[in-house]
Amino acid sequence: MTATVGAPASVIELTELLVSEAAAGRRFAGLMGTQVGDTVQLSAHVAGPDAIDTHDVMLPAGADGYPAMTPALSAAFWYERELHDQFGIVPYGHPRLEPLILPRGEHSVPRHVLGPGLFTIPHGPVRSGVMESVEYLVETPGEDIPHLNLRVFYKHRGIERRFGQLALDDGVLLAERTEGMASVAHALAYCHALERIAGLGEVPRLAALTRVLHAELERIVAHLDVALRLADAAGLAVATARFGLHKERVMRLVGRMCGSRFGRGVVVPGGVRCLPQIPAAELLNQVARIEREVTADSRALMGTASFLDRLRRTGPLTPERAAEHGALGPIGKASGYSDDARVARPYDAYRWLTRGRQPEYRHGDALARLRVRWDEVTQSFGLLRQAAERLADAADSPLRAEIAADIAAGALSGRATGWAEAPHGEVLYDLAIHAGRITRCRPRSPSFHNLVLFHEVFAGDILTDFPFIEASFGLSVAGVAL
Numbered sequence: 001m002t003a004t005v006g007a008p009a010s011v012i013e014l015t016e017l018l019v020s021e022a023a024a025g026r027r028f029a030g031l032m033g034t035q036v037g038d039t040v041q042l043s044a045h046v047a048g049p050d051a052i053d054t055h056d057v058m059l060p061a062g063a064d065g066y067p068a069m070t071p072a073l074s075a076a077f078w079y080e081r082e083l084h085d086q087f088g089i090v091p092y093g094h095p096r097l098e099p100l101i102l103p104r105g106e107h108s109v110p111r112h113v114l115g116p117g118l119f120t121i122p123h124g125p126v127r128s129g130v131m132e133s134v135e136y137l138v139e140t141p142g143e144d145i146p147h148l149n150l151r152v153f154y155k156h157r158g159i160e161r162r163f164g165q166l167a168l169d170d171g172v173l174l175a176e177r178t179e180g181m182a183s184v185a186h187a188l189a190y191c192h193a194l195e196r197i198a199g200l201g202e203v204p205r206l207a208a209l210t211r212v213l214h215a216e217l218e219r220i221v222a223h224l225d226v227a228l229r230l231a232d233a234a235g236l237a238v239a240t241a242r243f244g245l246h247k248e249r250v251m252r253l254v255g256r257m258c259g260s261r262f263g264r265g266v267v268v269p270g271g272v273r274c275l276p277q278i279p280a281a282e283l284l285n286q287v288a289r290i291e292r293e294v295t296a297d298s299r300a301l302m303g304t305a306s307f308l309d310r311l312r313r314t315g316p317l318t319p320e321r322a323a324e325h326g327a328l329g330p331i332g333k334a335s336g337y338s339d340d341a342r343v344a345r346p347y348d349a350y351r352w353l354t355r356g357r358q359p360e361y362r363h364g365d366a367l368a369r370l371r372v373r374w375d376e377v378t379q380s381f382g383l384l385r386q387a388a389e390r391l392a393d394a395a396d397s398p399l400r401a402e403i404a405a406d407i408a409a410g411a412l413s414g415r416a417t418g419w420a421e422a423p424h425g426e427v428l429y430d431l432a433i434h435a436g437r438i439t440r441c442r443p444r445s446p447s448f449h450n451l452v453l454f455h456e457v458f459a460g461d462i463l464t465d466f467p468f469i470e471a472s473f474g475l476s477v478a479g480v481a482l
Contacts, residue, residue, distance in 0.1 A: 007056060011066040014044060014057045019072050021046050027326040027339055030428055030449065031069070031079035032442040033087050038062055040087050045417065045428060045444075047326075050345055052417050052428065065090030075325045078452045101156050101481045117141050123466075125154045132477040138463070145458040145466070150451070156481040163441035168194060168269060168407045171438050175429070176264045179445050179479040181225070184211075184218045185422035186429075186443065187267035192347055193418030193431035194269045198403040206397035207271030208349040209387045213283075214254070214263040215348075215420070216380040216387075221250050222423030222474065223373040224294070227301065229471035230370060234307050242297045246290060253286055269407055271400035280391045287388070291381040298374050311367035315457040315469035319362050325453060328425025328446040330372040331473060335364035341421040353386045355379055366472035373474070376423075410436025422446055424474050447479030 008014040018028055029045040029052055039061045046053050059066055068091035069076040080091040081100040091097065124135040133154035139147040159178050163171060175190035176183040188211060195203070202208065228243035255261040257276040266272050276283060301307060317327065322335035332338060342350040358375045361368040406412050415432040425446030432440040454473060461469065 009057070011042065011057055011059070011069070014042065014055055015067070015069045015072050017055060018044055018046065018069065021048075022073070022326075028073060028075045029326070029426070030430075030444040031076055031083070032430060032444070033083045033089070034432075034440055035087065040083075040089055042066075042083075043430060043442075045430065047339060047345070047419075047426070052345065052419055054417060054430065059089065063089070065092050067091070068093040070094050075449075078448065082448075099153070101153050103153050121463075125151070134477040136466075138466075140463065143462045145461055145463065148455055148458055150454065152451075152477050152481045154481070155478045157478075159482040160442055163438050163443075166438045166441075168412070168433065168436060168438065171431075171441060172268060175443065176262070176267075178443050178482065179422075179427075179447065179476050180262060181222050181476050182218065182422035182424070182427060182445070182479070183262040183264050184214045184267060185420045185427045186445075187264075188215065188348070188420035189418045189427040189429040189443070190431065190441070191267055191269050191418065192420065193416045193429045194407075194412075194433070195401075195403065196416035196418060197414040197431070197433060198270075198406060198412055200270060200401050200403055202351075203271045203348060203401055204397040204399065205349075205394040206275070206391070207399055207401075208351075209390055209394060210272045210275060210399075211267060212349040212353065212383060212387045213276060214258070214266050216383045217250055217254050217257075218263055219380050219423040220290075220294075220377055221247055221254075223377050224250065226373055226471055226474040227298070227370065230311070230366070230468060231301065231307070233467035233471055234310050236301070236304070236307060239297070239301050239304075239307075243301075246294050246297070249290055253283075253290070257283070268400060268404075270403040271398070273399070275391070275399065280388050283388050284385065287381060287384050294377065298377070302371075302374070308367060310465075310468055311370060311472070312365060313363075314366040314461060314465050315472060316459075317364040317453060317457050319364065321453070321456065322364065326449070327453060328450055329422070329474075330369050330376070330424065331450050331453065332425070333358075333372045334361050334368035336360060336362040339426070341419050341426045345419060347420065349387060349390075353383055356382060366468050369472040369474070407436065412436055415440075424476070425450060443482060445476065445479030445482070447475040447477070448482070451475050451477075451480050 008017055026046050026048040029047040032043050034041045039059050041056055041058050044055045070080055071093055080094055085099055085102045118141050121138040125133040135151040137149035172187050175186040178186045224243050224247040228240050231239035251261040254263050256278055258266045317335045319336040322332050322337040327337055356379055413434045418429045420427050428444040430442040
């Protein structure tokens with residue numbers, strides 16, 4: 001089985017195809033490379049209704065580069081820089097071809113803003129609090145932030161290469177550890193790709209419901225984390241403590257359900273390893289209690305004028321730019337652009353569970369991004385209730401489909417894409433296997449796709465706005481430098 005639905009003859013044809021697909025309303029979802037002998041195969045992903053398609057093109061043997069896609073397709077900007085880091089191929093005509101996931105030389109960081117009194121503030125990679133290793137180079141005359149550079153390579157772990165030659169069940173273990181804030185979503189995207197290779201249309205009903213339970217609890221945890229970080233940036237000690245308490249309660253609930261606070265070990269190819277280890281009635285009671293308290297505290301926070309003033313008009317992303325880039329998750333939704341995989345390309349129990357209609361936002365600022373997250377938290381509680389209530393009705397369903405035998409026998413070969421909607425947007429996996437072993441697995445997190453927009457949202461903002469903008473993005477640096 002192959003994920004390829006089109007085979008352009010050259011990179012120029014591929015670029016033209018991607019531009020025409022974007023003009024038709026489909027979204028550029030990613031670009032990856034694969035070493036094939038003495039050349040590189042480029043694979044571009046395009047998201048549309050019901051599926052994510054892949055278009056492949058092979059560079060000429062021995063070629064050291066190709067005509068850059070970025071001038072015609074701006075969303076390819078970071079993808080082509082990553083390809084240059086990985087394979088040494090040069091996208092000729094790229095507007096700023098600097099290392100992204102690999103270290104730079106000491107003197108290779110150019111100044112983008114010049115003038116009297118301008119200087120660069122290096123912020124990170126080690127910062128106060130429990131923060132990821134990233135270095136922000138802020139070019140500023142003192143307060144305003146006219147330009148920002150990011151160095152993310154401190155988190156580079158070689159995840160993509162580590163997938164090579166793993167057994168298929170072991171691939172789930174690595175996927176769960178690719179990006180800690182979205183362990184369940186990464187496991188789902190990986191398993192969905194594997195299940196497509198195996199020709200499995202749907203996992204058993206009981207497994208589908210259990211997957212949704214863990215995915216939505218993971219979403220609530222991540223959104224509560226954003227809220228507590230924003231409250232902390234505003235100096236609201238009580239709100240910070242309250243949302244930290246709620247986050248801890250949800251994680252403890254997840255730990256009781258499966259033995260892991262991150263929901264690891266539940267999702268497996270073909271279904272799930274186990275049911276929630278607490279009765280459905282108790283799960284519903286716990287969810288209802290947490291929902292009541294989170295709702296009360298979120299209303300209090302959103303009624304705090306001094307807090308709202310720090311978020312309003314801070315770090316705005318225009319609707320036009322969000323649509324052009326195909327911004328994922330709450331960042332896109334806050335700017336009027338939404339491509340939620342649970343709706344556009346539904347999977348597991350999302351196919352039959354109902355979701356309330358969410359308000360639309362277009363301001364694209366930190367406040368809108370937080371409002372989107374509160375809407376999603378409310379929606380997640382509703383999905384949790386539906387899934388928990390239906391567990392008893394699906395009691396006769398198995399936990400795992402029969403593809404487990406094919407995996408154990410090493411009988412599967414092929415290639416497919418899989419996706420899942422993480423708290424911060426769509427996770428995408430391009431998986432190739434042969435005789436029960438992974439030959440290539442490219443995970444693409446929403447953090448990689450969205451963090452490039454962080455450069456662009458500081459117009460009119462000052463240094464004290466920085467923590468609000470960073471927290472409102474809610475991304476993971478580990479998900480960028482895989």
